[in-house]
Amino acid sequence: MSASDDIDAYPLSWPTGWVTTPASLRQHSRFSTRGRAEGQSFQRTRELTFAEAKTRLFDELRRLEATGITLSTNVKPSRSGAILARDVEKRLAEPGAAVYFTLKRQSRCLACDRYATLAGNLAAIAAHIAALRAIDRYGIGTVDQAFAGYAPRLQAASVDWHIVLGVPPSATLERAETAFTALARTAHPDAGGTHEAMSRLTEAISYARHALRTP
16 A cells, blocks of 8 residues: 555645745746647747646656556545646645655655646646656666655654644544544635645544554
């Protein structure tokens, strides 16, 4: 089982220990593509759409040979499970993205909220993965070595779930689930909470389920 098995696609499950970018410091996306605008016969450089950025990301994950992929964002799927274009092309208050996956039997995560649009953050993660793959090609290091720097962050997330949920480390999964349900009633954005608070709760219960589930 990979760590991404219990990570929710919505709302954003931001990795514990990763610094977030204040809204005032987010940058305009520098990722673009060439294409024709509607009604025009010539090509011009334009900003990536969500669909294009997501394709880039999953293409890079495929080249990396990642499995068990979960992309977590603040875009809420429709009842059918589809993500509507009109909901992702607009600017989100919290446009960050985190992708959880398994690589060589190790749980990995990459996240970005540096840019003002979700498409920009997805494209940034894709570009980062492309750079990681280049490490192996150049022979200076390995992808495993590059990911080693991220490990402490994920390990921290896996050991402090009981603190976030307000239960002892010896708590049962049932008690952890009860605590999560109670806290979610006020933490969820629809109940007056924030995406950040709900994301931290969601991540905590995900690690609790992973740690406490009976084999």
